Amino acid sequence: MKVLVFGEILYDVYGDKYSIGGGPFNFAIWLSRMIGKKEALTMISALGNDELGLKALEFAKKEQINTSCIELSSKFPTSKALVFLNEDKIPDYIIEEGIAWDNIIFNEQISKSLDFDYDIFYFNLLAQRFDASANTLKKIMDKVKAKFKVFDMTLRKNYFTKEKLSDALNFINVLKVNEEELELVKKLFYPDFKSDIKQILTLIQKDFNIPYIFLTLGEKGSCLQSLNGFFTKDARKDIKIVDTVGAGDSFCAALSYALVKNLKEEEILSFATEIAENVIQLQGGTTFFDFYHIQKKYF
Template identity: 30%
Template sequence: MSQSQENYIVGIGEALWDMLPEGRKIGGAPANFTYHVSQFGLDAVAVSAVGDDALGEEIRQTFAEKELQIQIATVPYPTGTVEVTLDGKGIPHYDICEGVAWDNIPFTAELEALAHNTIAVCYGTLAQRNSVSRQTIESFIEAMPAEGIKICDINLRGTFYNKEVIESSMRKCDILKINDEEIVEVCRLLGIEFTAQRRAALCLMERYEIDMLILTCGTEGSYIFCMDGTESFRPTPKVAVADTVGAGDSFTGAFIAALLMGKEVKKAHALAVEVSAYVCTQNGAMPELPEKIIDKL
């Protein structure tokens, strides 16, 4: 792909297969984010790595079918998979395989060129469990224009996180996405007394100089806190939940797409809530959004 214009929105990190009860679905938080940004017509690129195997080739083919731009390296490790089980409320629980391709994303000249032309990047903590991908993510951020927006998605999975990675990730970001369970655990790791969600959010923003914090609370709604004092709360719509896999990633993708297209925070928040609610009614993390939602931008 060509990088002749400086307007790419990148999701960098894990691209994998969610092994769901009803079958295999493509996933990975950064890939999910990128897909949902792309549905609103923006130039989004998924960056990851797959193995030289059938599952890796199928990831490439699936992204091609979804018309999603990719920079996905082939590395001598198996393509990532996650065994996903759903509880009675459709809430997923993950068993994530280790030593896989997305743990070993190389920082190439092509990737550096993409970074030079990136206006926003979304990265998470899960893909930084291995030093190779962690260094690639750090190098990508360093190669971006100074004014580029850095979005950190805290995704605490199993034992694949630590204080060092979380702090480093938050120091680099302009926008932090975190959920109600993660903010409690992050405060515990960082020695911050947790008394209330809003207080904890503002404390993290001040300590790590974060411009905006997205706090999602499942059925209890979601909040946006901004350093300029802007705040937004929206309740979660009641829908028939198929599963919640990728719902948070779709929220982030829609929110960032709306901001980049000039929408103010509260309107971007409203769109993000609607997109996330729709994704919950579908199986898997990458359903096609209906035109009535896309047309709102």
């Protein structure tokens, strides 16, 4: 399995505690762990040439990620995001601007990475918030060769445009959204649509030609609209939620892995749900747990 990931690496800050993260990086870490092979996954990002950045780079290497396309910037610092959890343990963020991953520059290393054929290419919306990184992503999208083009919206504040969202939806064949993000899609593209989830997912699938649309519903579980129909998975009710940061990223990593492994729709949802349900019982989006027994059940 060969994977290319584009997007932010940052530190989630909980008071005086720093936890490495960023949606694409969380995704990359979990997927790299599932693959279990050195440098099968390449990450395209940027870090500051500072203490936090060097620490993040070393962590990525320990997780067997190919870091040749992670730039170290002497001009822009490593990113931090202040995390606030509401009473339902749902996070909100204040994300610094003028930081390294806002300035991912297309270079020779990135160009070389596009010579390969990939099973998965992953990107999100947040990493496109400013022109430098957005322009680099456009060049990558023009050239990348991948069986599954996975888009996890990662909606944050007002860091999006309808044009960027439309370009992404027209490019991909796998979409992962949560309820809030689905509401944004409805507001921008289907403002008069009043029907149920199944119908709106079917409409998005048809209009943008997306074979797989995954929707996470928090405590209500998740669902999948594929070319074979509509599938649902209930969430367990007996889980003590500690922190939902990174849950959606681990879910997306698991579904991506399962797609490449040709699992059936019901099994994809079950596997991704089991992984995410364990992540939310831990502090931090990349905290390791022994997931191999779950993996062995399905593969």
